[in-house]
Amino acid sequence: MKPDTLHSWLEYIESLHPETIELGLDRIRSVAKRMSLDKIAANTILVGGTNGKGSVVALLESIYLAAGYSVGSYTSPHLLRYNERVHINGAEVTDQQLCGAFDQVERAREETQLTYFEFGTLAAAYLVKSAKPDVAILEVGLGGRLDAVNLFDPDVAIVTGVDIDHSDWLGEDRESIGYEKAGIFRKEKPAICGDVDTPSSLVNTAADLGADLYLQGRDFAFECNSQGCRFRGVRLEWDGLRQPALIGQHQRLNVGSALMAVDCLLSSLPVNQADAASAIAATGVSARFQIARISPEVVLDVAHNPQATTALARTCGERPVAGSTFAVVGMMRDKAIAEILGALTSTVDHWYFGSLPAPRGADAAMLEDALAGINSKAACDRFADVTSAYQAALSHAKPGDRILVFGSFVTVGAIMPALS
Missing domain, CATH: 3.90.190.20 (Mur ligase, C-terminal domain)
Structure with a gap:
């Protein structure tokens, strides 16, 4: 019987999850093509990295909403409700919207096997595209190179940082993991790394792909003292910014990465300092200190x-x-x-x-x-x-x-x- 509630859809999708995961994008790409998901927004930002992805997505979402743009975002996993994963203009999508999107994926996949995450990613992309946003901000699930989110070509790609996690999939050291994370970069597109100790594998992969790489500390920085904060980018030089609402020194690196993405997209998505400053000072993220x-x-x-x-x-x-x-x-x-x-x-x-x-x-x-x-x-x-x-x-x-x-x-x- 066809699922008719969000709970029954999620149970069904989980039951489809293959026992052995076949890495690669060929399966999900074939379904995405049938769903016409080749381009889901006027501008697309991919956010990968070991930690800080959710914070950077939230910061970018807040900044672009404050600047008056329409925004679709996708994050994972969720804390309490699956709906948390997909936002349209800052609001969670409804159960009804998710069920409709899942039905679209089910119709399009035919006999193609999809993992739980792949199925959900296609549904999220369908919902974001349906909203016709000015910008889509998508969080990578695991790694980057072979992750389902990497199906969507970014106008800007961010790797927040590189450290040891998911070693069974990504490798046992930062160099191996850096290579996987850098797989979201694209030729002649801005690629941002928010790590102050960037693995050489990430730098080399960016060069091999022909991406325009911007490094935290070298090309951009967000710094704070008792008087306030300042951002130094390539085109932007903003002084007198307020302290971020996000707590911790590490969050300043995430603010820097988000603002560098704003810097890279200024020609298509102009943002003024006042809007960015108010967003940074107001943005909190659940379960980050x-x-x-x-x-x-x-x-x-x-x-x-x-x-x-x-x-x-x-x-x-x-x-x-x-x-x-x-x-x-x-x-x-x-x-x-x-x-x-x-x-x-x-x-x-x-x-x-x-x-x-x-x-x-x-x-x-x-x-x-x-x-x-x-x-x-x-x-x-x-x-x-x-x-x-x-x-x-x-x-x-x-x-x-x-x-x-x-x-x-x-x-x-x-x-x-x-x-x-």
């Missing part, structure tokens, strides 16, 4: 790799609390668990580990064992699920304490309803 409760302070963060937890530890140090810091953690079993936890061992006073559902989720004992290998004396408790872990941490926390919730989108998504 999101302070969801004040006393005790509860911070939600989807950090799930060593680079992200290193940034989380640094941000905690920049914003110290008077009391203790508790960590509520749930993670996927294929992550570099010891390295992820290790970045925060000097920050966290007590750990509360919760199991995430099999088959991908790590059980709490696995996290506890990894921590013991780093610090056998660390205070920790384990629970059947992350919600129970959070409730235990909350019962022990006092005013002046901080509770960090991190490790996975699934972890943060499970805790969010308890905070509403």
Whole structure:
């Protein structure tokens, strides 16, 4: 029977997901061609990178909306609702719109096998194209070169940064991963890297592809002090910008990358300083050092790799609390668990580990064992699920304490309803 609700569509799409994933764009390209999805917007920006993709998409969306443009955006994964993945002019699409888009993909795919992500990406592209936006901003799912989002040719491509994650797919080192990320660059099109330590593989791939590469620190920079912020780009020189709403030093790199994309598209999408400044000062992103409760302070963060937890530890140090810091953690079993936890061992006073559902989720004992290998004396408790872990941490926390919730989108998504 044909699915008729968003829930039934998502169950159906998940049931189609092949046991073995065949890498490459040939399958999805054939379906996209039947759906006439060759060009989905007047201007298209692809955003890849290990961390910071969601922040850069949100910043660009806010900047272009503030400047009066129509915008379609696509991100993944979601925290609470699948609808979060697709925005038209800043608003989530409806269940009805998603169901209609899924039906279009189903009709077009015929016998072609699609993964869950590929199916969703085609649906998102259909919705964005239907809205006829001035600009589409699309987040890469995994890697870049072979990712479904790379089907769409960008006018500007951004790699926010390169670090170790998804090693089974992308490689064990930054050079291997940099090559995969740079696969979203295009000949004679602006290619932006927001990493201050750019892998040579990314630089070389950009050169091989004939892309116009702009590097953070060399070609552009966003810098702040107590008086305010300034952006230096190729065409833009903006002083007197306000501090970003996004918390953490690493977010300044993301602001820089977003503004460099604006710089590159000035001829087709002019933006003035006032609109950009107001957008940067107002843009927040769920679960990126999101302070969801004040006393005790509860911070939600989807950090799930060593680079992200290193940034989380640094941000905690920049914003110290008077009391203790508790960590509520749930993670996927294929992550570099010891390295992820290790970045925060000097920050966290007590750990509360919760199991995430099999088959991908790590059980709490696995996290506890990894921590013991780093610090056998660390205070920790384990629970059947992350919600129970959070409730235990909350019962022990006092005013002046901080509770960090991190490790996975699934972890943060499970805790969010308890905070509403």
